[in-house]
Amino acid sequence: MTHYVLLLCSFEEQLQQHVRVHAMEAVMACWELEQTLQSLTGASPGEGTGATMSDDEDNPVDSESNMFDGNDVSDGMGFGMLTEGERSLVERVRQELKHELKQGYREKLVDIREEILRKRRAGKLPGDTASTLKAWWQAHAKWPYPTEEDKARLVQETGLQLKQINNWFINQRKRN
Structure with missing residues (x-):
């Protein structure tokens, strides 16, 4: 059981690290796309189809540092109101992260499961x-x-x- 708890703690740490890295990458990619779009069209962030991720913050560093402060939790991740495209990007990142973490921990979880089942069976002879x-x-x-x-x-x-x-x-x- 101790191994299982340690594995879960390790899993949590890696999950948090992946979320930070992937979320920051997604925010930076969106910010870069916005900047490119602005330079191509000359439109300001408030114009067009709706709000963008940089409506509140024009500085990407400030936006990244505030991303995990927990003040705005309207979507459960602290990203505020997301557009449909942004939601699909966040969901795709979540799914890829989930898949990556599953692959990384699958073997360890199988080993722990087998150990637990072996201990349950202990003491019973055919x-x-x-x-x-x-x-x-x-x-x-x-x-x-x-x-x-x-x-x-x-x-x-x-x-x-x-x-x-x-x-x-x-x-x-x-x-x-």
Whole structure:
């Protein structure tokens, strides 16, 4: 479980870093497009089809530094009112980020999942294996301490490791 928590903390840090990087790249790209559009058309940011990302801020550095301050959370990310194109760009960046992070953490999450499932299964022997050990136990109820030869034979019959056989007998003696 500790590994899982550490992995999630690492995942959160990387996710925050990716969001910062991709969001800043998207803002800078939009700002550059606006500047190019302005130089080509001569139109000011308020003219045309609607508001742009630079309506409030003409300085891209100020815009980037305020992007994560959390004051404007109308779309959940602090970007203010977005146009349809800007929303689709943000959504595409989110999807690409999600895919990239999934790929990066998939193997680690699978390993952790397998470890958790293995720990849940621990302690349960297959029925035929347990019945073989119980049969030996009942046949030797007066002295339930198998010899090394008995243990070797039980290892062959059950497919368990010697340590598992020893632990089963230790636990069985404690139970009875």
